Amino acid sequence: MTRTGDVWAYHRVKPKSIPKQNDKEVEGHKKRWREFLQELTKYQDFHFMMYPQEYQLNERFEHLQQDVAWDTETMAAYYLGETESLLEQRLGTVTKNDFIVGVRLKADMIRVDADMKGNVLAMFSTATDTIVNLLGWEQDVTTSFFDQFAEAENELNDTMAMIDGVPLTQDEMIYVNRYHFIRGLDHQVSDEMANASRKAVTNTLIDPTSPSVLKLNSDEDDGYISFVVVDEFPRNMADSDLFYETQALPFPVEVDIKAQVESKAQTKMKLNVKKRQLRESAKEQNMVGDETDASISESDQMIRYLQDDIKKDDVHMLNWMAVVIVDGTTKKECLTRAKMVKRRLKSMGVVARIPVADQLSLFYKFLPGELIDVKDRNWMQKTAQDGLAECFFGVNAAVGSNVGFFIGWIDRFEQHKDLDAAIGASRDPVFFHPFLANQQIKGTKTKSPHVLITGDTGNGKSFLAKLLFIYISLLNVKCLYIDPKKELRKWIRKVMKNPDVRRDFPLFVEHLETFHFITLDPEDQANWGALDPIVFLPSTQQKEMVQMIFEQVYDFKGKDDVHTAFLQSITKVKEQREKGMTVGSMHVVYEMQDHEDVSVQKAGNFLYEVMADGVMRLCVHDGSNHALSLNKRINIVEIENLDLPEVNDSYESYTSEQMKSSAVMYALGRYCELFGNNKEERTAEFIDEAWMLTANPTGKKVEKKMRRVGRSYSNALYFISQSTKDALREEESNNFGVAFAFDEPTEREDVLKWMNMEASEENMDMLDGMFQGQCLFKDYYRRTAKISVECLFDEWAGAFETVEASAVASAE
Numbered sequence: 001m002t003r004t005g006d007v008w009a010y011h012r013v014k015p016k017s018i019p020k021q022n023d024k025e026v027e028g029h030k031k032r033w034r035e036f037l038q039e040l041t042k043y044q045d046f047h048f049m050m051y052p053q054e055y056q057l058n059e060r061f062e063h064l065q066q067d068v069a070w071d072t073e074t075m076a077a078y079y080l081g082e083t084e085s086l087l088e089q090r091l092g093t094v095t096k097n098d099f100i101v102g103v104r105l106k107a108d109m110i111r112v113d114a115d116m117k118g119n120v121l122a123m124f125s126t127a128t129d130t131i132v133n134l135l136g137w138e139q140d141v142t143t144s145f146f147d148q149f150a151e152a153e154n155e156l157n158d159t160m161a162m163i164d165g166v167p168l169t170q171d172e173m174i175y176v177n178r179y180h181f182i183r184g185l186d187h188q189v190s191d192e193m194a195n196a197s198r199k200a201v202t203n204t205l206i207d208p209t210s211p212s213v214l215k216l217n218s219d220e221d222d223g224y225i226s227f228v229v230v231d232e233f234p235r236n237m238a239d240s241d242l243f244y245e246t247q248a249l250p251f252p253v254e255v256d257i258k259a260q261v262e263s264k265a266q267t268k269m270k271l272n273v274k275k276r277q278l279r280e281s282a283k284e285q286n287m288v289g290d291e292t293d294a295s296i297s298e299s300d301q302m303i304r305y306l307q308d309d310i311k312k313d314d315v316h317m318l319n320w321m322a323v324v325i326v327d328g329t330t331k332k333e334c335l336t337r338a339k340m341v342k343r344r345l346k347s348m349g350v351v352a353r354i355p356v357a358d359q360l361s362l363f364y365k366f367l368p369g370e371l372i373d374v375k376d377r378n379w380m381q382k383t384a385q386d387g388l389a390e391c392f393f394g395v396n397a398a399v400g401s402n403v404g405f406f407i408g409w410i411d412r413f414e415q416h417k418d419l420d421a422a423i424g425a426s427r428d429p430v431f432f433h434p435f436l437a438n439q440q441i442k443g444t445k446t447k448s449p450h451v452l453i454t455g456d457t458g459n460g461k462s463f464l465a466k467l468l469f470i471y472i473s474l475l476n477v478k479c480l481y482i483d484p485k486k487e488l489r490k491w492i493r494k495v496m497k498n499p500d501v502r503r504d505f506p507l508f509v510e511h512l513e514t515f516h517f518i519t520l521d522p523e524d525q526a527n528w529g530a531l532d533p534i535v536f537l538p539s540t541q542q543k544e545m546v547q548m549i550f551e552q553v554y555d556f557k558g559k560d561d562v563h564t565a566f567l568q569s570i571t572k573v574k575e576q577r578e579k580g581m582t583v584g585s586m587h588v589v590y591e592m593q594d595h596e597d598v599s600v601q602k603a604g605n606f607l608y609e610v611m612a613d614g615v616m617r618l619c620v621h622d623g624s625n626h627a628l629s630l631n632k633r634i635n636i637v638e639i640e641n642l643d644l645p646e647v648n649d650s651y652e653s654y655t656s657e658q659m660k661s662s663a664v665m666y667a668l669g670r671y672c673e674l675f676g677n678n679k680e681e682r683t684a685e686f687i688d689e690a691w692m693l694t695a696n697p698t699g700k701k702v703e704k705k706m707r708r709v710g711r712s713y714s715n716a717l718y719f720i721s722q723s724t725k726d727a728l729r730e731e732e733s734n735n736f737g738v739a740f741a742f743d744e745p746t747e748r749e750d751v752l753k754w755m756n757m758e759a760s761e762e763n764m765d766m767l768d769g770m771f772q773g774q775c776l777f778k779d780y781y782r783r784t785a786k787i788s789v790e791c792l793f794d795e796w797a798g799a800f801e802t803v804e805a806s807a808v809a810s811a812e
Contacts, residue, residue, distance in 0.1 A: 002369040006104055007149050008047075009156055010173060010368065011165035013099040015396045017783035020244065020412070021763050022756075030389045036162045037385035040103065041261045041316045043156070045371055047102035048259075048393050050243050051179060052095035052252035054189045055429075057084045060403050064433070069476040069633070071514070075507040076474045079793065083406050086792050091427055093186075095252045099243075099394045100176060101165060102368055105152045163394060177201045177368055183254065184327025186221040208360040213334050223327055224334035227362040228341045229379045230322040232351040235302075237383060241392040245348055246324055248412045250425055251337055258365070258372045259320035259388060267310055267317040275303050309384065318388055319374040320381050323366060324352070353379070397428060399777050399785035404433035405471040407464070408789040411774065419771040422788045430777065430787050434472055434716055435682060437737040437780050445782040448737035449716040450707055454724045454751070455742025460773040462487070464740055464789050465686055465720050466800040472684050473511070473634045480675055481686040482668055486638040488799075489517055495799045505795045512799070516632035520664075521640035522615045529621025531667035532584045534577055536627030537674065542577075543570050545670055546585055549619050552663040553610045553656070554603070565592060565600040577623070584623030586611065615642060616660050619667045628671060639664060644689060665689075673706045676715030684716040691721040707735045723747060724754050742775040743767050751776070755784050 001007050018025045040046055061080040068076040087094050157167065168176065171193050178192055181204035207215035213224045233240055246253050278300045282292040309315045324341050328334030338354050345352045355362065358378075365372060374380065381387070397410050410428035437449040451468075455461040466488065472479050481488065492512055495501055502509050520527050529535060533545035547570070556563040569591035576583045589611060592604030611620040618639075628637070642664065643657040654662065669687070676683040690703070706717055719736070724747055741751045748767050752759045755776045766786065767776075778784045791797045 001146075006369060006371070007146070008102050008104050008369045009153055010047075010100055010102045010168045010176065011160045012168055012172070013101055013160075013394045014164040014166070015097065015099050015394050015398065017398045017781070017785065018395050019397075019757055019784055019786075020241075021760060021766065022758050023760070024758065026392075029395060030392065032162065033389040033393065034386055036159070037388055038314050038316075039159045039162065041318075041385065043103045043106065044261050045104040046259055047100075047368065048243075048257040048391075049100040049102070049176075049254070049368075050097050050246075050256075050393070051100070051183075051254040052093075053098040054187075055094040055096050056189060057087065057094055059190070060431075063403050064405070067433075067435070067475050069474065071633075072474045072511060075511050078507055079474075083792060087406070087429060091429075093252070094429065095427070096398070097247060097396055100168070101160070101163075103156055104369075104371075105149050105156065174198060174201060180363075180367055181206075181216065182218050182221075183216065183225050183325065184223045184329075185216060185218050187218070206360065206363065210331055211356045212338070212354050212359065213331050214359045214363060215331075223329050224331050225325060225327045225363075226334050226338040226354060227359055227366075228324040228326065228338050228345075228352050228354055229362065230324070230345070230350060230381070231353045231379055233381060233383075233387075234349040235298075237387040237390045240348065240350065240387075240390045242322060242345075242348075242350070244392040244395050246341070246344065247396060247428075248414065248425075249337075249340065249344060250427060251326065251340075252427065253337075253341065254325040255322070256325065256366045257320055257322045257388070257391065257393075258370075259318045260372055260374055262317040262319055262374075262382075264310060264316070268307070271303055271307055271310070275300065275307075278303070306384075315384050317382060317384060319372070320383070320388060321365075321372055321379055322381065322391070323362060325366075397785050399779050399783045399787065400430040401433040401436055401779070402431070404431035404436075406430070406790075406792060407432050407467065407471075408787045411786045411788050415769070416771075419773045419788055422771065422774065423790055426788065430785075432468070432471075432738075432779075434468065434684065435475070435477070435714065441780070444780040446737035446780055448707075448735055449714070450736045450738075451716060451718045452724070452736040452739040452741075453718060453720045454722065454740070454744065455775065456722060456744045458772065459742035459770075460775065460789055461720060461740070461742050462688070463773070463791075463800045464775070465688065465718060467789070467791050467796070468718065469686055470796060470799075473515075475682075477682045477684055478633050478675075479635065479684040479686070480672060481636045482672065482688055483636055483638050484642055484644060484665065484689050486519070486640065488636055489519075489638060491799045495795060498798070501795050501798070508793075508795050514632075514634060516635045517638065518628070518635065519638045519640055520618050520628075522613075522617045523641070526625065528617045529584050529586075529619075529623060529625045530628045531619045531664065531671060532621050532623065532627055533619070533667065533670070534573060534583065534585045534587075535621075535623055536671065539574055539578055541670070542574055543567070545667065546570050546588060548666055549585070549616075549663045550588075550607065552659045552666075553616070554607060559599070559603070561597060562600050562603045565595050565597060566603070569595075582623045585620040586622045589620070610660075614657070614660060615639075615664050618664055637668065639668075669703060669706055672717070676706075676717070679714070682714040682716075684718065686718040686720065688720045690719045691723055724750050737780055739778045740775045741778075743770050754778075756782060757784055 016029060018029055020026065061084060064080065065073075065076065160166075174197070175189065175192050178201045181202055182192075203219065205217040207217065210224075213226045215224055216222060230242070243255050246255055278296055282296050282300070285292055285296075310317070324345075326334060326337040326341060328337055335354075342352045342354065364370060397412050399410065400407070406429055408430045409423050409426035410430060411422045411426060412428075414422070414425060416422040416425060434451070435449060437444060437446055453461045453465055469479065469481055483489070492515065496509055496512055520530055522528070533542050533549065537545055547567075550566070556566065566588070569588045572591055573583050573585070573587045576587070589604050589607045592600050593608060595601055595604065610616065642661040643655070644661055645654050645658040649658075672685040672687065676685060685706075722744065724741060724744070739755060741755050744751060745768075748764050749759045751767065752763050755778050757763050757776065770786070771788075773789050775787060775789065776784055777787045791800065
């Protein structure tokens with residue numbers, strides 16, 4: 001309530017994350033806001049406010065610390081503290097934009113449900129308020145005063161539901177008022193909320209003696225602010241996007257718009273006056289033999305269109321004023337930022353001014369609850385509600401988790417010279433928590449914790465996967481990384497042997513030393529049978545997996561007798577295993593060799609020769625060795641001497657060695673399914689070169705089972721592949737809750753479709769212009785943004801490299 005007796009209701013609007021290039025989504029949002037503004041016009045005065053709220057990193061990381069494993073608490077605390085410190089060094093105060101809508105309520109003077117006495121008292125109270133205000137007196141306000149606004153408030157709450165508006169609490173309302181007096185000054189939101197007091201709202205000294213700025217002095221800090229006033233929009237306000245575009249500035253800004261609805265009678269009168277003026281101007285030009293100016297003709301046409309629109313019930317004219325507010329620790333910094341705002345707006349076709357002597361009056365004019373004076377025509381805009389909707393209020397580019405690990409920066413599709421420039425231009429950090437999809441969080445659009453990472457070779461998908469793996473290794477999660485190319489151990493060892501890293505980052509080195517590496521090398525006899533299905537799989541799953549492995553090297557088609565004997569041999573070996581005998585998949589071959597049928601014996605002899613050496617010994621052995629058993633919390637499984645086919649090779653073109661290598665990958669895939677099959681613990685598996693699992697129908701079946709584990713268990717599968725086609729199968733389109741898509745030139749249309757982006761030419765060009773380390777990120781809420789991946793810690797980045805730069809490359 002203001003001192004003049006006006007009552008305002010303020011609501012926080014949950015912002016929508018919309019890619020600017022998705023024209024249909026953008027237009028849908030603006031259409032919704034046009035409808036909302038139409039409903040809002042009956043309230044006469046309203047206030048739109050976007051301000052940079054402190055992100056409160058410390059509190060968010062304290063919540064994240066609750067998920068950390070007991071053996072990594074010290075390291076996690078150190079690196080979360082370093083993340084907070086590095087982000088604050090780069091950005092100053094880390095902020096996110098908050099959106100507030102204020103509406104002046106009208107008291108219900110005559111209420112349908114009130115009796116005669118109640119209505120008379122309400123009218124008398126209103127008359128008394130008017131007299132007291134005219135005399136400049138003050139009066140005590142009783143609780144009953146607000147009762148007359150109850151119906152209006154309830155009706156407004158229903159209207160605000162159109163844009164997901166939620167009423168502010170009293171403490172939040174006090175802070176929003178207090179914020180105007182501490183813009184840019186060092187303060188803690190939690191402290192201001194805890195010490196909330198109406199009397200302390202204005203506890204700031206405002207010094208207006210410097211031109212173009214105001215100096216603020218609070219009890220904790222001092223600094224400068226400057227109001228940049230929007231003077232002139234283009235005649236066609238389409239795509240003005242004032243609120244959205246100013247978010248791309250490399251420093252925090254506040255944007256405020258105050259609007260007042262003009263009565264239709266007044267609008268019609270002014271239009272008629274303006275129309276006469278234009279026609280008189282045109283007549284004067286014609287009398288002296290000049291042609292009518294194009295601007296006059298255009299204005300006359302616009303007025304005629306507007307006169308037709310005003311006749312409609314759903315079109316109203318609004319008088320409104322817009323300001324962009326910047327701050328700085330010094331006057332120079334503040335004015336530099338104000339000039340950058342002017343340049344940014346100019347690039348949008350918007351003319352802005354930095355008032356020299358009106359800073360203080362603008363300060364008070366844009367306080368919550370203050371009315372704008374429409375008689376003051378300076379910087380006043382006049383549009384229908386459609387024009388205000390084009391300012392694109394309540395939209396940001398947010399993506400990721402509110403609580404999570406830092407993985408990079410949002411890039412608002414701007415043009416940059418390189419990745420460093422894109423990172424340096426962003427103020428929007430991206431955080432990600434790997435285990436939120438199935439936590440029943442309001443607003444999430446998926447329950448799948450699985451993550452898809454795709455992209456062409458060399459674009460950065462392995463770097464991102466390893467960054468996420470290190471982060472997950474800090475959590476109370478049992479994790480497995482399948483590394484068929486044996487890259488991770490090479491770089492981790494290189495980092496661990498670096499004397500500078502060992503000296504300066506002992507916590508990181510100690511953590512790396514806890515990683516349990518398992519190298520499945522068929523040349524080492526101790527590894528034989530490590531992936532033998534008869535040994536490591538439950539009895540109900542053994543037969544299917546043995547068939548799949550053997551079918552990679554032997555074609556049973558048209559050989560029913562051999563196939564039948566093969567299946568009978570599997571059943572017999574299974575039964576022997578269940579009785580406690582030491583047998584393995586190789587005994588299936590032995591059974592076939594001992595068969596009475598000569599054709600079966602020949603098949604058995606052939607299979608023995610195929611299985612007796614090479615990588616197949618990892619999957620087919622006599623059961624005398626232990627199978628792969630991962631009791632450690634952090635596990636990295638490598639496979640030595642695999643001959644992996646290329647991603648674009650057809651299945652029919654696979655060589656014999658490639659078929660054997662594929663069989664090993666399938667066995668690993670089945671093991672991963674078993675690894676995550678424990679409801680009592682959270683698990684994560686990273687499958688590098690995962691496309692190999694989907695190269696044929698059998699592998700697809702294995703991969704499908706792996707995905708299903710995560711639906712009912714706390715298991716996250718990180719599927720790292722070069723192609724999105726594996727994820728675009730319609731029957732499984734929802735199996736990946738999160739996706740990171742690096743550029744793949746041959747699949748751009750599919751990538752955009754999968755990432756909820758329109759396959760427009762503009763978006764195609766955007767993918768083409770992405771640098772190494774940039775990707776599209778689709779989160780649990782189905783929000784999509786282009787991000788620049790960054791690891792803040794050099795000692796970590798050294799462990800993620802996949803190519804070692806040569807001296808010539810460094811010189812280049």
